Amino acid sequence: MSKLAAIIAAEISSQGPITFARFMELALYHPEYGYYSTPGLKIGGRGDFYTAPTVSPLFGAMIARQLEEMWRLAGRPENWSIVEFGPGTGKLAGDIMNAIIKDYPDFYRAVAYNLVEISSELKEQQQQKLAGHEAASRFRWPDSFAAINPAGFNGCVLANELVDAFPVHLVEQSNGALGELLVALTEENNFRLQLADPSTEDISVYFNKQGVKLAEGQRAEVNLYAADWLAEVTQYLNRGFVLLIDYGTGARDLYGPHRFNGTVRCFYHHKLIDDPLVHVGQQDITAHVNFTALASQGQQAGLHPLGLISQPQFLLNLGILDAVSAHNDYTYNPEILKKTMAIKQLVMPGGMGDIFKVLIFSQNMEPPPQLTGLDGAKKPGDAK
Numbered sequence: 270m271s272k273l274a275a276i277i278a279a280e281i282s283s284q285g286p287i288t289f290a291r292f293m294e295l296a297l298y299h300p301e302y303g304y305y306s307t308p309g310l311k312i313g314g315r316g317d318f319y320t321a322p323t324v325s326p327l328f329g330a331m332i333a334r335q336l337e338e339m340w341r342l343a344g345r346p347e348n349w350s351i352v353e354f355g356p357g358t359g360k361l362a363g364d365i366m367n368a369i370i371k372d373y374p375d376f377y378r379a380v381a382y383n384l385v386e387i388s389s390e391l392k393e394q395q396q397q398k399l400a401g402h403e404a405a406s407r408f409r410w411p412d413s414f415a416a417i418n419p420a421g422f423n424g425c426v427l428a429n430e431l432v433d434a435f436p437v438h439l440v441e442q443s444n445g446a447l448g449e450l451l452v453a454l455t456e457e458n459n460f461r462l463q464l465a466d467p468s469t470e471d472i473s474v475y476f477n478k479q480g481v482k483l484a485e486g487q488r489a490e491v492n493l494y495a496a497d498w499l500a501e502v503t504q505y506l507n508r509g510f511v512l513l514i515d516y517g518t519g520a521r522d523l524y525g526p527h528r529f530n531g532t533v534r535c536f537y538h539h540k541l542i543d544d545p546l547v548h549v550g551q552q553d554i555t556a557h558v559n560f561t562a563l564a565s566q567g568q569q570a571g572l573h574p575l576g577l578i579s580q581p582q583f584l585l586n587l588g589i590l591d592a593v594s595a596h597n598d599y600t601y602n603p604e605i606l607k608k609t610m611a612i613k614q615l616v617m618p619g620g621m622g623d624i625f626k627v628l629i630f631s632q633n634m635e636p637p638p639q640l641t642g643l644d645g646a647k648k649p650g651d652a653k
Contacts, residue, residue, distance in 0.1 A: 270458070273302035273550035278458055286451035288468050290436035290494070292460075293545070293554050297434060298387065302550050305388040321429065321514075321580070321625070322361040324615060329364025331587040332427070332512075335642045336365065337373045339425055339510050340380075342638040349379045349509075350417060350424030355431035356384040359395030366404040383409050383417055414505035421507040429514045432563065433555040435498070437490040438472055439531070442483035447473060450488070452546065460546040469493070479520040479561055488531040489524055490556040496566040503570040503632065511572060511630040514580060517558030518624070532557035560628055564649030572630035573637055576646030580625035581616035586644045589616065 270278065277295050281287055297304045321328045340349050356362055362382055369377045382404070386392040392410055399408050411417045439450040443464055449472065453463040467473060475491050476482065483489055502511055517523065523532070535542035537552040545554050564574045578586075628649060631637055 271302070271549055271551070273299055274460075276302070277452075277460075277549065278454060281452065281454050286453040286463050286465065289439040289450060289452055289462075289545075292452040293436040296545075296549050296554060297436075299550065300389075303388075304550050304553060306390055307550065308390055321615060322357070322364060326364040326367065327589055328584070328615060329361050330368040331584050331589050331642075332361070333365045333368035333372070334587045335512070335583075335640065336425055336427075337369065337376045338641055339638075340376055342640075343423065343509060343634065345375070345379070346423055347379055348381070348423065349376075350381050350383055350422040351427060352383045352385060352414070352417065352422070352424060353427045353429075354385045355428055355434070356386055356395060357391065357429075359384065359398040361429055362395070362408065363399055363402055366402065366407065370403055377404075380407060381409060382407050383411050385411060385413065387412075414501060417505070421505045423508045424506070425510040425512055426502050426506060427512045430516070432492070432495055432513060432515045432558045433517065434553070435492050435494040437492045437494075437533070437556045438468070439488065439533070440467070440472060440483070440491060441488045442485055445485070447476065447483065460549075462546075475562065478565065479559075481520055481524045483524060484526060484529070487524075487526075487529050489528075490531055490533060492556070492559060492562065495563055496570070499563075499567045499570040499572065503572055506632045508633040510575075510632070510634070511567065513563070513628045513630075514625060515558045515628075516624045517560055517626065520559055520561035523557055523559050523561075528557075557624075558626075560626055560649060563628060567628075567630050572632055573634070574649040575629045575631050575637055575640060576643035577626060577628045577649040578643055578646035580627055582645065583627040583642045584616050586642050 273295065276299070277287075277292060295303065298306065300306055336351060340346070343349070351365070353362055362384055366382060369380060384392075384395055386395060396410065399405060402408070439462070441448050441450055441464060447467060448464045449467045450462040451465050451468075452460055455461050471493055472491050475493065499511075533545055533554065533556045535545050535548070535552045535554050537548050542548065542552055560577055564577065568574055627642065629640060629643060
C-alpha cells in the first residue's frame with residue numbers, strides 16, 4: 270500500500286467510510302502525495318494525458334484573440350488581469366502571451382497574467398518554463414483570487430480542463446431511491462465502494478433542479494465543488510469574463526441510459542483505467558462536466574451566461590484556419606503540414622475537440638457583449 274493509500278485508509282478506519290469526493294480530493298490534491306503534488310510529467314507524450322495546448326500553440330493564439338476582444342469590449346482599461354486557474358505546465362500561458370506580444374501591443378501593455386496553482390510541483394514547472402519568456406515580468410503566481418487584489422480585479426478568469434478534475438460525489442439509484450457510493454475498506458484493507466444515504470441533501474437538490482431521475486441501478490456523478498468555486502470567482506471578479514474550456518455535455522445526455530455507469534475515468538501512462546480506487550496518487554481521475562449544471566451554478570453565483578459552444582466551432586469562429594490559409598505556398602511544406610495536422614486534431618471530427626466545449630460568462634458587462642468565439646452558440650440552458 271502506498272503512503273497516500275495508507276493515509277486514506279487510516280482516515281476511513283478512524284472516521285468511517287468517506288465520500289468519493291473526499292477520496293478524489295486526497296488522491297489528486299494531497300499536499301505531499303497527491304497526483305498533482307508529486308514530481309513527474311503529467312501532461313504530454315511522456316505523461317498520462319494530452320491537453321489542447323500540448324497539441325499546438327495555435328490553441329493559445331486563438332484564446333489570445335478572444336481575450337483581446339474581451340478587453341476592447343470592456344473599454345480598453347489600463348489594467349486587465351488574465352487569471353488562469355489550474356495552469357498545468359504553463360504552456361498555455363506562454364502561448365497566449367506570445368500571441369499577445371506579436372499581435373496586440375496595446376493589449377499587452379494592459380495585461381498582467383496570473384497563474385493560480387495549488388500544486389507546488391506544477392508551480393515550479395511553470396516558473397521554470399516561463400522564466401525566459403519575453404513576458405516574464407508579467408507573470409505572477411498568486412495563491413488565490415484574494416492574493417491578486419483583496420478588493421477584486423477586472424479581467425478574465427480562464428480555466429482549461431479544470432472543472433473535470435474537481436472532486437465529485439458518486440451516486441446510484443437503488444430500490445427507487447438515490448443513494449451515495451462511499452469509499453470503505455475491505456477486510457484486506459483494500460478500497461471498495463459502499464452504498465449509503467446521501468451525505469448531503471445538496472445532491473438531491475442538484476438532480477431536482479435539472480429534472481433528472483436516474484434509472485434503477487444507474488450510477489452518476491455530482492459536482493458540488495464547482496458552485497463554491499464560481500461563487501469565489503464572482504466575489505473577486507469586479508468586471509470582466511469567465512472562460513471555461515472542458516470536456517462534457519448537458520444534463521440530458523450526461524445522465525442518459527447510454528452512460529449507465531457514469532463517466533469517472535482515470536488516466537495512467539496514456540492508458541484508460543476504469544477503477545479509480547487503484548494506483549492511488551499515481552493516476553489522474555476525471556469526470557465529464559455537466560454544462561447544464563455549470564451554467565446554472567454560475568448564474569446562481571451572479572454571473573451572466575453568454576453562451577455555450579463546441580471547442581472546434583469556437584476555434585473556427587476565431588479564425589484558426591487563417592494559420593494555414595495565410596500561406597500562399599500550397600506545395601508540400603513541412604511547417605504548413607505540421608500546422609494543418611494540429612488544426613485537424615483540434616477541430617475535426619475524431620480529434621480531441623469532439624467532446625470539448627466552451628462556456629463563457631460575463632460579470633457587470635451591460636449590455637451583455639457579443640463575442641466572436643461564441644458566434645452561433647447555444648444558450649447554456651439548451652445544452653444537450
